[in-house]
Amino acid sequence: MNLRQITRKISTVVLLVVLFGYTFIVFIPFLWTAVMSFRTTNDILDNPYGFSWPPYLQNYVYAFTKFGFLRYVWNSTFVTVGALAITTVVTSLAAFGFARQRYKFGLREPIYYLIFISIMFPPQISLLALFQILVRYKLYNTLWGLILVYSASALPFNIYLLRSFFAQIPQDLEDASRIDGCNDWQMFWRVMFPIARPAVSATIVLNFINFWNEFLYAVTFVTRQEARTLPLAVMFYLGEAWLDLGMLASGLMVSVLPVIVLYLILSEQFIKGMIAGAIKG
C-alpha cells in the first residue's frame, strides 16, 4: 500500500465520520420521540434520555381510547384520499387538454399562463376569502371543505407538471389512435394516461405528503373537534396535555408513521415525487 492509497483511506474514514455525524443530527429528534412514546411521563421527567424496559404501551392505547386518535386518523385519511382522488382526476384531464394541439382555442394559453403563475401565490392571498366562502356555503368545519380547498391548492403545480409530460408524447401516437377509431375520451384513457403514469404517480406522492401534513388551511377552516385532522389534533393535544409527554410523543408517532412506512417501501418514488416539486416557484 503506497502513501496515496493510505491518505485516501484516511480521508474516506474522516468523511464517513462527518456523514454519520450529520445522520445522527437528522435522526436523533425522531429516535428520541420514538423512545419517549414507550415511556411514562414520570419516567421521562426523571431521566429524559433513558430507556424504559419493558416498553410502556399504554400511551398508544390512551391516544386511541381517551384522546380520540382513531377519529383523527380517519379524518386525515378521508381528507387525504378524497383530495388525492379529485386532484389526480381533475389535473390529469386538464393537463391533457392544455397540452395537446387538438384542443387549442383562443384563450387557452392565457388561461394556462394564469394558472401557471398562481404556483407562486402565497396562501394568505386567498385564505381569509376562502374562510368567508366556506362559511357561506356551509363547508366551514367540514372535511369536504378541506378536500375542495386542498384540491384547488394543488391544481396549478400539478397541471404544470403533467402538462409538460403530456406535451412530450409524439403526435403520431395521437394520430394512430384516432385512425384506430378512438374518440377523445378513449384516446386519453386507453393511450395517453397509461404513458403518463410515472408523472402521475410522482404528483400523487407529492400531494400525499402535502395533504397529510397540511396545517394552515386546517387550522383556519376547522375548529370542531370531530373534524380535526392529525396535525390539528396534535396541536390541540399540546394545549390539553402539555405535561403528558409520553402521550404526546405517541400522538406524534401515530401521525408520522404512515408516511415513514410508505417512505421505507417506496423511497425512490418519494424522492422522485418530491424533487419534481423543486421546480415549484
Next chain:
Amino acid sequence: MTTATRSSRRTLSSLGHRIRSRPWGAIAMFIGPALLLYLAFVIVPVFMTFYNSVHILHMSTWEQEYVGLEHYAELVPRLEPVTDAAEEGVRILPFQLVWGDKIFQLAVKNSLTWAFLSPVLEIPIAFLLAWILFRKIPLARFFRIAWFTPILVSWVVVGVIFRWVFNNEWGVINSVLQAVGLGALAKNWLGLPQTALPSLIAVTTWKFVGFNMVILLAALSSIPEELLDAARIDGTNRLQMVWYVILPLLQTTVVNLLILCFIGKMKQFALVWVTTRGGPMHHTETVATYVQRRAFGWRTLDLGYPSAIAVLWFIVIFALSLLFTRLLQRREMLEY
C-alpha cells in the same frame, strides 16, 4: 424541413380546422372541471381579498364598510426626514422609515431575515454534503435516503419535537452543553428575544438541507463525465474544479433552489404557530402568523386589515422572486 412542406402543412391543418370545428365537447370535458375548481377556490377568493382589503369586514355580521386605502396607509412605512438634530450626526441617511404598525414592522423584519438567511445557510451545507456523496463514498445510497426524511414530516410534528429539543430544563441542546462543560451557554432558546428566531431558522435548515442535497446530487450526477475528466487533465485542483467548472454548470439548479428556499421562508407559518406563536414579544412573528393573528386572534373581528397585509405581501413576494430570477439567471447559460 423545407419551406414548401412547412407551408403546405400549414394550409392543410388550417383547412382541417375549417372543415371540422374544434372538439368543444372534449375541451369542456378535459379542462372544464379544473377551471371550475380554479375559479371557485383560487380566482374568486383572490379578487375577494383585494376587495376586502379596502373595506372593514365584520366577521360576526359580514357587514362591509368602505375605508379606501386606510389599511394600506397604516401598513406601508413612510419616508420621513429625521428632525431630531442630535440624531442627525449619527445617521447616514437624512431619512428614516416610519412604520404605522410596529408589529407589522417586526413581522416584515423577521420574515425577511428568515428568507434571506436560510438560502445562504441551506444551499452551501447541502452542496457540501452532495459533493461528498458524489465522490463515490460507501453507503451513499443510505445517506441520501436517510437525510431526505425530515422533509416528509409535518411542521406540527417537527415543531413539537423541537420545543423539546430547545427545552430550557431538559432539552437536548442544554443537556449536551452541560455535558461538555459549557453549561453557562445553556439558555431558554425559544423564550428569549435574541435566540428565538435564530433557533427557528436552525430548525428550517435542519428540515431542508437533505432535500436540497438530493436535488444538487441529481444535478451533479447529470454532468457528463468527460467534462470533469477534461478539467482534471487540465490540472485543476478540487477547489478550482468546484468554483470554475461545477458551479457554473449547476447555476440553473442552484438559482432555482435559492429562490424556492426564499419563497418558502417568506410564507413561514406552521413552525412558528406550533413553537412560539410569534413570541416572545413578537420576536418570531412572521407576516403569515400576523395575518392569522389579526384575523382570528384579536378581538377586532375585522378581515379587511389582514387582507390588506396579504395583498401587500403577495406583491412583495412576487416582485422579489421576479427580481432575483432576473438578476441571478441573466448570465449566458452554459450548454452541455
